[in-house]
Amino acid sequence: MSVESAREPTGIDGLDAILGGGLLTGQNALVRGPPGVGKTVFGLHFLAACGDDETSLYINLGEPTSYVERTAEQFDLDSPSLRFLELAPTAEAFAADETYSVFAAAEVDGPSLVSEIRDAVAEHEPDRVVIDPITEFRYLTTDERQFRSQILGLLDFLRDAGATVLMASQSAPDEPDTDLRFMTDVIIDLDRRRDTLTVDVPKFRGPSPTRGPHTYEITAAGVDVWPRLRPDVAESDFPDERVSSGVPELDKLLCGGLERGTVTFFSGPTGAGKTTTSMQFVKEAAGRGTHSVIFSFEESERTMLRRSKALNIGLGEMIERGNVEIVEVRPGEYTADQVTSMLRSAVEEEDAGVVLLDGFQGFQQNLRGFDDHRGPVDYLVSIGRYLRERGVTTLVTNEVHDITGEFRVTEESTSNLADNIVFLRYLEYGGSMNKVVGVLKMRTSDFEDTLRRIEFTEYGVTVGEPLTGLTGILTGTPRFDDRGDSS
Structure with missing residues (x-):
């Protein structure tokens, strides 16, 4: 030398x-x-x-x-x-x-x-x-x-x-x-x-x-x-395939599931089921032998495990088998570069195929190291690009504050960062509060343009048939359409 x-x-x-x-x-x-x-x-x-x-x-x-x-x-x-x-x-x-x-x-x-x-x-x-x-x-x-x-x-x-x-x-x-x-x-x-x-x-x-x-x-x-994450790496050669949720009706909304190597936002108000819905994809991927990593910015690992057990998702068993890892990010504990270094290690050393960033608001508030020239959105852009090039399926949960009223996908104008947007929404119908799920965009494929009722019970995630007879669902106050009946 x-x-x-x-x-x-x-x-x-x-x-x-x-x-x-x-x-x-x-x-x-x-x-x-x-x-x-x-x-x-x-x-x-x-x-x-x-x-x-x-x-x-x-x-x-x-x-x-x-x-x-x-x-x-x-x-x-x-x-x-x-x-x-x-x-x-x-x-x-x-x-x-x-x-x-x-x-x-x-x-x-x-x-x-x-x-x-x-x-x-x-x-x-x-x-x-x-x-x-x-x-x-x-x-x-x-x-x-x-x-x-x-x-x-x-x-x-x-x-x-x-x-x-x-x-x-x-x-x-x-x-x-x-x-x-x-x-x-x-x-x-x-x-x-x-x-x-x-x-x-x-x-x-x-x-x-x-x-x-x-x-x-x-x-x-x-x-x-x-080191700061720089996504200027050679694009990996990975097969065109879809990541299933394990819930047939939800996969129908997505025309078969999420494409590998894409970034998906799960958007909705608090309690609507963003984390649970995204964890359903983690569960299905783990069941097929794909290693997944969850970065939790708003919940403790204990809370996440307890909730997954109550909803029949069972993250604890997946962790024991080595198919899932949870990284709990407490306020002020890590810098943004430290988290991206852990993410890079999970992908390059542990061959993670699915990454869930749970809580974009927590990502912004909990991490140190942001400055006037490079803020949370810039970091998320770099993360998304890096994971796309590696063929990793990325899931991001993002909260909007309005429970009903004017429809809004994100609070931070970050929807352009996503290849796919799955939104969850509350609606009042028949004197009770219900939840619906829909798809706003999928950049690389077609998708179903209807809304479906979604429920979270001790048996897991259940998605119903398309709601074809109601209008005004996105406002939170639906009404019957004279041209059809509700499903």
Whole structure:
């Protein structure tokens, strides 16, 4: 393998996925961001990812080495190959008459920072080097030109020594690092947006990284990065087939069922049966051996299991057989990128053929990481496109607030995202409240343009014959049509 194509994993799987496998061997990368975003932990991950026959060197110009060692132990990143060089600047280092350039160390009387770096590199022959923070070198120079010369000389020296380098930079309005960004091969930007940590790679000398920003989290196990879902994957080759509901009358409405690789919205007011109807497709798919995943944004897994048992759907048994998985998404628990990473894992690693996103309103409200440039609808577009290309049948439940009155499919103007729309509606008839189901559109096939009564009992989902003798059903106040009788 050539040096140009060799990769050095960063030790953070999600970041490696963004970079296309890691840094190129011999590159230097600038990890920049405000205090508290985890620059040191990123660096320790990078050093701990050394191979068995490699050595790493942490050049510390900021915090005491004992602090960095405790941090490494805390995150289980204290690799036996890790070496430290503490060079925290002293008050004397700021004196104007003791400044020096990287390759002029021999001309300086007494010990020098540069000679210590050169000695440490000669002694340990590190394959990976972290300099934290690189911005401390500013205090060893008299002007920007000398600072630039020192950094370029240091990077050339480390590259000639065969090291891949990661440098930390404290970015702040009063401490700009624009010059460093021009000098480095890779820029990794860390930031905090409201209650979410983000990472982006705006510069990479080599193959283009995955565009961000992406979200990440620092836990007791270290850094977890969740790459943003980009649906620009090659379309999978999958057969033209339909996913049945297992309810013959409902399948008749859909002219045989839902086509594989489509997105279907189940729309209606609260309690109309959106989740139960969509779960009927999950049940039938599981019975045919298709793995399904339910992302529940509004109900707990316990509630969903109890309800499915009462309606003879039996999700619990499907979960025990390994055909169904429920992911409960509590408010504020996950970022949108984290959920899409779990979704991608379910599809690519577990071969999920059906995905149910239960509660689009909960999807909008419960997840973190949305911003002014990329909101919930944008994420749903990416999810839908990705799942279509993978041949996954996607089900989305969406609530409208009006129980009766003016007919409305969605509250958020998202109906254009759906290939199919199945709506459920309340109607008052004969002094009692009834429910009807109908199909508003199917993008890839024909469908039945009538409405049918739908019921949910302990025996399951029951759908009746077409209601051909009533008009005004969509208003919630039907009346007999003089041209026919109700069915």
